[in-house]
Every structure is written in C-alpha cells, then in structure tokens.
Amino acid sequence: MKVTLIHPPVYINKEGLTALRPSLPLGLAYIASVLRDEGHQIEVVDALGCAPEQMIQDGDIYRLGLTPEEIIQRIDPKTEAFGLTSMWSYSWPIVRELIHRIKETFSEIPIVCGGEHFTAAPELSIEQAPIDYLVLGEGEETAIALFEALQNKTEVSGIPGVVYRQTNDTLQKNERRNRIRKVDEIPWPAWEYFDVEAYSTNRLVSGIYYGKTVPILATRGCPYQCTYCSSPNMWTTRWYARTPKQVADEIEYYHEKYGANNFPFQDLTAILKRQWVVDFCDEIETRGLDITWQLPAGTRSEVIDEEVAELLVRSGCKSLNFAPESGSERTRKHMKKMLTDEKLFRAVHASVKAGLNVGAFFVLAYPTDEIEDMKATVKLAARLGRAGIDDVSAGFFFPLPSTEITSQLESEGKINYDDNFLKLPIYVHNKFLTEDRKFCDPFTAKQLTFWKYRVVAAFYLNSFFFRPKRIFTIFWNFLHGRETSKIESFLQETRRKFKLRNKSRALGNGQTAIKLKPMTTVGKEEETVSTGKMDG
Structure with a gap:
C-alpha cells in the first residue's frame, strides 16, 4: 500500500522569549519505520524539512514550513492512504486547514491522524476536520493493524486505539490499546525519509545546538x-x-x-x-x-x-x-x-x-x-x-x-x-x-x-x-x-527569526526565499530552488 506521511507546518511566535524550536518529528519517523517493515511503500512530505526557512505571517504569529498548497503539489496521485501527525494542539488550526485541503483534492483517500493533539482532543478534531481515522496514544501497533485493515478493506471495529467515523457519520471510539512493553523490539526511527541535514543546518533541534x-x-x-x-x-x-x-x-x-x-x-x-x-x-x-x-x-x-x-x-x-x-x-x-x-x-x-x-x-x-x-x-x-x-x-x-x-x-x-x-x-x-x-x-x-x-x-x-x-x-x-547554554540558544534563535522576518519583508509577499525539497523516498533525493511557490 502506498502511504504518504505528512509532517505539517507549525506556528512560531516572533515575540516569544524562548529558546524552544521545532525539531525532527520523532513520532512520525517511528510510524514510518513500522509501516515500512510491514511492506508498505512510504513517502514523506515534511513541511519543515522541505522549507525550514519559509515563514509566512498569520495574524500576530508566523507559520513555518510549506504552505498547504505546496504540500498538496508534492503528494503522489497514486497515494492510497495518508498519515498526519500533530504534536501540539496550538498548531491545530494549520493542521485542520491542511486536512481540509487534502480531502478536497483526494476525496476518496482515507486520512489517518495521530499524536499528542489527536489523543487529547479526538472528538473536537474529527468534528472539525474530515478525518477518517484517529490513532490514540502510542501509535506503532495500532498503525500496523489499521493500515493492514485499510489495505485489505476489512473492519476496524475490533482494532484497539482507533477512533473513526461510522457510515451514519457518528463517532466510534474503540477501547485504548495497552502500552508496548517490549520497547527494544520497536524498529528505530526511519530517518532516511527525512532531511536530517536541513534540521541541523537551520538549528531546528531540541535543546542546545x-x-x-x-x-x-x-x-x-x-x-x-x-x-x-x-x-x-x-x-x-x-x-x-x-x-x-x-x-x-x-x-x-x-x-x-x-x-x-x-x-x-x-x-x-x-x-x-x-x-x-x-x-x-x-x-x-x-x-x-x-x-x-x-x-x-x-x-x-x-x-x-x-x-x-x-x-x-x-x-x-x-x-x-x-x-x-x-x-x-x-x-x-x-x-x-x-x-x-x-x-x-x-x-x-x-x-x-x-x-x-x-x-x-x-x-x-x-x-x-x-x-x-x-x-x-x-x-x-x-x-x-x-x-x-x-x-x-x-x-x-x-x-x-x-x-x-x-x-x-x-x-x-x-x-x-x-x-x-x-x-x-x-x-x-x-x-x-x-x-x-x-x-x-x-x-x-x-x-x-x-x-x-x-x-x-x-x-x-x-x-x-x-x-x-x-x-x-x-x-x-x-x-x-x-551555543553552550539556553540563553545562548535563545539569542541565536532570536537572531535567526529576525533574519527570516527581514527576508520576508524584502520579498514583500509575506514569505521568505527558500530552498524547497520534494518529498522523500528511499534512494530518491533532489532539490529545486524556489521563492516559496512550486513550479508546475
């Protein structure tokens, strides 16, 4: 089954006095690894990794990463299922918009979402966006079972940890899945699908760089x-x-x-x-x-x-x-x-x-x-x-x-x-x-x-x-x-955001000049240069 996993863009606050930065999506990389090992063909559209310098103003904050339009253009038309993650609820408005755009373009393709936000607010999420399935809590075992069911077109009612829309549009919330005890048996994150270099070069890392x-x-x-x-x-x-x-x-x-x-x-x-x-x-x-x-x-x-x-x-x-x-x-x-x-x-x-x-x-x-x-x-x-x-x-x-x-x-x-x-x-x-x-x-x-x-x-x-x-x-x-301390990380991050905002103003179109990379599959990497818009 061809599965496209999507790491959505995130909000950043230019006024925030913090050294916190978005980083490589660890949870999504774990899901990519277990689905790959189950024989699925995995492709990833990583909004941050593809456009780590693209900041677009959204009210009093900024969006960082690819726009929904750019994400849609990178999706393989042969995709048979989508998987999206959302770690923080504060990015839900961006993720919700993206899900709507995906469903408008690929109306028959199931959308599966998981992560901290969807586990914390499943009813709100599935009511506000055309999501077909949610994975609650620890996702590896549930994702394996759910994508197998989607591939074989079998029932999901017996899969623990899944929330889904029934045919009458009511919400079905299956019982939660037990935690994975044998954590050594979980395959390592599939970083081959992500641009590790782009995150490091732009200091999009957790902690001190x-x-x-x-x-x-x-x-x-x-x-x-x-x-x-x-x-x-x-x-x-x-x-x-x-x-x-x-x-x-x-x-x-x-x-x-x-x-x-x-x-x-x-x-x-x-x-x-x-x-x-x-x-x-x-x-x-x-x-x-x-x-x-x-x-x-x-x-x-x-x-x-x-x-x-x-x-x-x-x-x-x-x-x-x-x-x-x-x-x-x-x-x-x-x-x-x-x-x-x-x-x-x-x-x-x-x-x-x-x-x-x-x-x-x-x-x-x-x-x-x-x-x-x-x-x-x-x-x-x-x-x-x-x-x-x-x-x-x-x-x-x-x-x-x-x-x-x-x-x-x-x-x-x-x-x-x-x-x-x-x-x-x-x-x-x-x-x-x-x-x-x-x-x-x-x-x-x-x-x-x-x-x-x-x-x-x-x-x-x-x-x-x-x-x-x-x-x-x-x-x-x-x-x-x-960087050798958090205050130094804060100063470097403040300088980085200042430079990106100045680039945005210089372009006059609310976003920065960036280097965009297409979605990543194993053994397939290339780059195109763009000013924030994908060429045909």
Missing part, C-alpha cells in the same frame, strides 16, 4: 501524574525503558551513518533508575564515542549524585534541565509535583560540580498561586543562581487539553475549546501576559508579568554577580554563532 543532531528516545512514558501534563492521557502512567546497549547501538549507528554528534533525549523521564543511567554511560564510554548527548526536558533529580553526574560528563552529556516549576511547596503539591528542595539542590550541586550545563524550568501563574507562592519562586530562582546553574526559563501557565487541571478549569467554566484556547502555548513566553490568557484569579495580567521578570532578574543578577565572566562568554558566543 552542539552540532549535527538526531533525537533519541530511550524510554517511554512517565510514572508521575502532574496535573498540568498530557502524559497520563497519552502514555498512561507506565514507564518502559529500552536496554542501555540498544540505545548506545542506535547512537553509534547515527554517528557513523549521518555524522551526527549531538543527541538530545526526547524522553519525558529519562533519568528514573540509577542503574540504567550508570549502565548507559558505561556503554558510551567503553565504545569511545566522540559524541554529545543532553536531556533538554525536565529531569528527575533523585538519582543524580556526584558519582552519576561525573559519569554523565565522562560519557559526553553536556546539558540537563530540572523542573521545579515553582519555589512553593504548596503549589507543587497542587501540581502533584513530587519534588523537594533538598532533592533538587543535591542534584544541582552535583551537576554544577561535575561541569554540566544546568537549567531550570518555572511555571508562573498556576491557578492556585498566591503572593507567598510567587515570593517563594523568586527566592528559589535567586538561590539557584547562587548555586551556579546556567539558566532559568519562566513561562506562564497554560492548560493543555485532557489534563487534570484543564478538566477542573473546564468544570469552573473558565475554558472554551476554541482556537484561542488551543493556541495558548504559543504565547506562553510573550513579553507580557494579557488578561484573556491568564487563569490565576488573585493577580492581574500586569502583576503576573511583573512577577515573571522578578523571577528572571533574581536568577540572572545572582548568576552574573557570582560568575561575572559569564557575561563576556555569552557575548562572545553570540558573535561567533555558538
């Missing part, structure tokens, strides 16, 4: 139940780890095949079991691999002591982040965040001593926050600055679909599932919070903005006071295009 990058997933799921997190709905609360040897094998393969030397782990909770971390570090060190790896997502602090931190550094780990979220124990309790300051600082001191780049994440304006909670967060930020970590990220709270806190806010009448709600995450790092985007009643948006800058100032004033040379290092690395 240390060189040519391929993302890694060593574990799946998270055993915790933070109220603001989508993981319990997407992955349940089961955590399964691949064997350290197999993860090291995958890294070594990409190092040899692509020349990759930077491996950000996309795991929700990579560091959970101490022995797993020790064994993995030993695997990398024994092989003598000259690579860098990092943990850009929030890392658990319980297993990081001086011995583990030293092992991380020796094996090539350069950067990790902790996620206290708040300086207030009361707020953390409301969040169900299982973390204490004692555990946090034991890990911080060990990581700093070993020479790791360390960051911390804060979520401000959580619905239960009060003045004392804000003061506690400022105090913790200052203390972390004195402790020697490198960066903090302070963003405003936003509710994600199908999370515990969102359900609570919805019951209180504070949430309406419209596009403005779904797009909230794209504005979380804006310079100023607005009243229509806050969920913390004791404060005004102006007051919350003030507290955000107090947290950031408390950290960096202490950090620069105790390590004044950092100011010159940051300035020097900015001038030379280097």
Whole structure:
C-alpha cells in the first residue's frame, strides 16, 4: 500500500522569549519505520524539512514550513492512504486547514491522524476536520493493524486505539490499546525519509545546538501524574525503558551513518533508575564515542549524585534541565509535583560540580498561586543562581487539553475549546501576559508579568554577580554563532527569526526565499530552488 506521511507546518511566535524550536518529528519517523517493515511503500512530505526557512505571517504569529498548497503539489496521485501527525494542539488550526485541503483534492483517500493533539482532543478534531481515522496514544501497533485493515478493506471495529467515523457519520471510539512493553523490539526511527541535514543546518533541534543532531528516545512514558501534563492521557502512567546497549547501538549507528554528534533525549523521564543511567554511560564510554548527548526536558533529580553526574560528563552529556516549576511547596503539591528542595539542590550541586550545563524550568501563574507562592519562586530562582546553574526559563501557565487541571478549569467554566484556547502555548513566553490568557484569579495580567521578570532578574543578577565572566562568554558566543547554554540558544534563535522576518519583508509577499525539497523516498533525493511557490 502506498502511504504518504505528512509532517505539517507549525506556528512560531516572533515575540516569544524562548529558546524552544521545532525539531525532527520523532513520532512520525517511528510510524514510518513500522509501516515500512510491514511492506508498505512510504513517502514523506515534511513541511519543515522541505522549507525550514519559509515563514509566512498569520495574524500576530508566523507559520513555518510549506504552505498547504505546496504540500498538496508534492503528494503522489497514486497515494492510497495518508498519515498526519500533530504534536501540539496550538498548531491545530494549520493542521485542520491542511486536512481540509487534502480531502478536497483526494476525496476518496482515507486520512489517518495521530499524536499528542489527536489523543487529547479526538472528538473536537474529527468534528472539525474530515478525518477518517484517529490513532490514540502510542501509535506503532495500532498503525500496523489499521493500515493492514485499510489495505485489505476489512473492519476496524475490533482494532484497539482507533477512533473513526461510522457510515451514519457518528463517532466510534474503540477501547485504548495497552502500552508496548517490549520497547527494544520497536524498529528505530526511519530517518532516511527525512532531511536530517536541513534540521541541523537551520538549528531546528531540541535543546542546545552542539552540532549535527538526531533525537533519541530511550524510554517511554512517565510514572508521575502532574496535573498540568498530557502524559497520563497519552502514555498512561507506565514507564518502559529500552536496554542501555540498544540505545548506545542506535547512537553509534547515527554517528557513523549521518555524522551526527549531538543527541538530545526526547524522553519525558529519562533519568528514573540509577542503574540504567550508570549502565548507559558505561556503554558510551567503553565504545569511545566522540559524541554529545543532553536531556533538554525536565529531569528527575533523585538519582543524580556526584558519582552519576561525573559519569554523565565522562560519557559526553553536556546539558540537563530540572523542573521545579515553582519555589512553593504548596503549589507543587497542587501540581502533584513530587519534588523537594533538598532533592533538587543535591542534584544541582552535583551537576554544577561535575561541569554540566544546568537549567531550570518555572511555571508562573498556576491557578492556585498566591503572593507567598510567587515570593517563594523568586527566592528559589535567586538561590539557584547562587548555586551556579546556567539558566532559568519562566513561562506562564497554560492548560493543555485532557489534563487534570484543564478538566477542573473546564468544570469552573473558565475554558472554551476554541482556537484561542488551543493556541495558548504559543504565547506562553510573550513579553507580557494579557488578561484573556491568564487563569490565576488573585493577580492581574500586569502583576503576573511583573512577577515573571522578578523571577528572571533574581536568577540572572545572582548568576552574573557570582560568575561575572559569564557575561563576556555569552557575548562572545553570540558573535561567533555558538551555543553552550539556553540563553545562548535563545539569542541565536532570536537572531535567526529576525533574519527570516527581514527576508520576508524584502520579498514583500509575506514569505521568505527558500530552498524547497520534494518529498522523500528511499534512494530518491533532489532539490529545486524556489521563492516559496512550486513550479508546475
């Protein structure tokens, strides 16, 4: 069966004070690998990989990647089924538009969608767009069964994890599929269908850019139940780890095949079991691999002591982040965040001593926050600055679909599932919070903005006071295009977006001059040069 998988364009916010960037679509690459191994003919249209420099204004934000028209023109007319992914709900308006355009052009071809957004909001998605099937949760086994049924034209009613339209246009939601336990048996992501070079060249990577990058997933799921997190709905609360040897094998393969030397782990909770971390570090060190790896997502602090931190550094780990979220124990309790300051600082001191780049994440304006909670967060930020970590990220709270806190806010009448709600995450790092985007009643948006800058100032004033040379290092690395910390990543990303906006204005047509690449199949790569429009 000829299956065309599509990685849609995404929104980016030119006003966002953040180092976050879109990156290679790990989930879609896993789906490509299992469908390829089942004998399907796979083609991929990657909107970001084909047009990593194309920014088109859409109101007060920008679309990054191919337009729906350009995507349609790249689809093989012989396609027999489509597969689309959507990681974040904030991109749903773009994805919805794309699905409509695909169905208008290929009305008889089934459209299958999966990913975090569709798992969190299946009813909304299938009601607003002409989707034929949704895959909920972990997608590999469900995708295999569903595309086999489509190929053989058999019933899908018995396939767990599928949502679909019945002949009378009603919605059928099958029971969820059990999680995959034997995660070592899942084939590695099929990166041969994607332009790995384009993502690295344009620094569209997760975490800090240390060189040519391929993302890694060593574990799946998270055993915790933070109220603001989508993981319990997407992955349940089961955590399964691949064997350290197999993860090291995958890294070594990409190092040899692509020349990759930077491996950000996309795991929700990579560091959970101490022995797993020790064994993995030993695997990398024994092989003598000259690579860098990092943990850009929030890392658990319980297993990081001086011995583990030293092992991380020796094996090539350069950067990790902790996620206290708040300086207030009361707020953390409301969040169900299982973390204490004692555990946090034991890990911080060990990581700093070993020479790791360390960051911390804060979520401000959580619905239960009060003045004392804000003061506690400022105090913790200052203390972390004195402790020697490198960066903090302070963003405003936003509710994600199908999370515990969102359900609570919805019951209180504070949430309406419209596009403005779904797009909230794209504005979380804006310079100023607005009243229509806050969920913390004791404060005004102006007051919350003030507290955000107090947290950031408390950290960096202490950090620069105790390590004044950092100011010159940051300035020097900015001038030379280097990244060794999150603040440097933020500065490089800000410069990149500034250049792309200027190109857009110079063209006068709302988009940039770009190099476009056609969809990728195995053993088939070529390039065309365009100004954002495909030639006949």
